[in-house]
Amino acid sequence: MRLVSLLSIGFLTACVPSPGADVSMNQSKAATSTSTSTSAMNRFGLTAAPRPSRSNGEIARDFMELSFMMESGRALPVFARFEGPITVRTAGAVPPNAATDLARLLQRFRNEAGLNIREVASGPASINIEFVPRNVIRATYANVACFVVPRVSSWAEFRAGRNTGVLDWTSLKQREHVSVFIPADSSAQEVRDCLHEETAQAMGPLNDLFRLTDSVFNDDNFHTALTGFDMTILRAFYAPELQSGMTQAQVAAKLPGILARINPSGNHGGASEVNPTPRFWINQIQTALGTSGSVSSRENAARQAVATARAQGWTAGRLAFSYFALGRISLTSNPAAAIEAFTQAGLIYSRLPGGDIYGAHVDMQLAAFALSRGEADRALNIANRNLPIVARAENASLMATLMLVKAEALQMQGKSSEAAAVRIDSQGWARYGFGSEAQIRARAAEISALARRGNKS
Incomplete structure (x- = not known):
């Protein structure tokens, strides 16, 4: 989740507090509504993020902590990912700019993380992105902009699955279908930010680490688009050497070889000791x-x-x-x-x-x-x-x-x-x-x- 909206100017505006919830979330920004005039809206082009500059030893350390822990601190007992091609479907009141940003994001996943991922117009999908009103999301999790949950394909299924154990990430042995919920009445950037972090977490790591300064997997909310580090993590997450159900020890044993192969420029130095965030x-x-x-x-x-x-x-x-x-x-x-x-x-x-x-x-x-x-x-x-x-x-x-x-x-x-x-x-x-x-x-x-x-x- 994200702690605050950092763009406010300190002595003019205030921030919002972080909620406590055991789902992967983005903290909400100040309430916005989609502009009725988009003719002059600027857009970013399709540009690959630079590769991470840190050593593979450090990346491996961060991969393990990101992949085997929830944001709440709960441990994930086994490695769980999608096996096979990944499909993405949108539903609800899809904002006009979301289609372009989603297509661009999926292309980045294919180009930079080597993922077999595509959008489908209808039917069952691995990742179901549903756009719902902001006040509906806030009625469920106050101050949360967007979040991802497992084992459901719609908002209705999510509501029905609450308090039943169905939404428990720690019980997953393999990911089959998940849902991302994003407020439809948001700025184009907030929608884009939610697409980046929550879709990445739907496929990969569920944790955020305050110590990371080159990643969206960080509660400080400085990075808003997926970085080269994030794409490297996802590429490793879907390396053929790994599979769902592996233990932490099994993944740790495979990871040095995976990173040496996919990120040869990182084959230098080791990983310094990092104490946990209390x-x-x-x-x-x-x-x-x-x-x-x-x-x-x-x-x-x-x-x-x-x-x-x-x-x-x-x-x-x-x-x-x-x-x-x-x-x-x-x-x-x-x-x-x-x-x-x-x-x-x-x-x-x-x-x-x-x-x-x-x-x-x-x-x-x-x-x-x-x-x-x-x-x-x-x-x-x-x-x-x-x-x-x-x-x-x-x-x-x-x-x-x-x-x-x-x-x-x-x-x-x-x-x-x-x-x-x-x-x-x-x-x-x-x-x-x-x-x-x-x-x-x-x-x-x-x-x-x-x-x-x-x-x-």
Whole structure:
């Protein structure tokens, strides 16, 4: 599941807490509705993600933890996957952009993960993707955007199977049919994000790991599209050397040879020891980035998360995310401390695999802060250096936000015509990323408010 919607600007908007449920889920973003005007919507092309840069020893370690554990911490006793060709079917109120994004995703699965997967128009399918109203999903799991469950082919079967044991992933010996449920009334990007993570988890790993910075299998919600690491994991998941019903020991014995074959560039180094993520740190992060409790209690939780990360000896993603959370919650009460926290997070992310998109999220906060202080040159430089990174990560909502920051910075510099052109260019990405006209106007108003504050500085 995903902890928070990270695109909000720390001192203007709040995040949502993570729910507790033993299904594979994506945390909901703020409620959106599909835009009625899609003619100017921008789309990403079909581009392969770069191969993972980490060693096969590290990938093998992560594969095992992703594949034999649930997000809730429950162990999966045996390896379970689809055997044979995989089919995908959509049902319900399918949004107009979903067909294109699904076709592109399936092509990526074939090209990058070597999967035998195709879409079918009707009849039984391995993966059944049903689009239902957001409020129906939230009535079942509060604050959840989308999720996947086993052994059912429809929402009706899911409702009937609750509390019966049918939906228990730990009892599976082999996957035969699963269902992914996605809100129909979502932005194109939220639908795309759900398609990527939940379809991947329908076929492969069910766990998320906070320590991964090059994967969508991470509760921090920075990556929104499947990465090269994710495709490597899926390719290994469906390697001919493996089969459903194998034990953890049997899979572990086969994995080094599989990774040497499918990822020869990873045949270097080993795997460092990584201690597990304790539940109390996760609770601290959820409190810090949640909406309940006072600002001071949330800031205290963020400081505790940083202290916990240091005490655990973490030096990578989990420490950086702790600093990020502290920066987010501290912006209004202690801007200097917030900037220091963001700076620490950015330094750590800059040396991690996949960390450039994390750095872009950090920089978005710093650019917004610079704009609020009237530092147009700094805000513009931050936006310009991150736009190519965000484009590669295919995050339209973050791209639109940075473009709006750029436009306001140009306006501050007296470059009105350039600012207007950037605002126009941002609209296509905003339509894909935010969906509704109301959401687009709200984000533009947030950025404009920062600029007004900066002009008064």
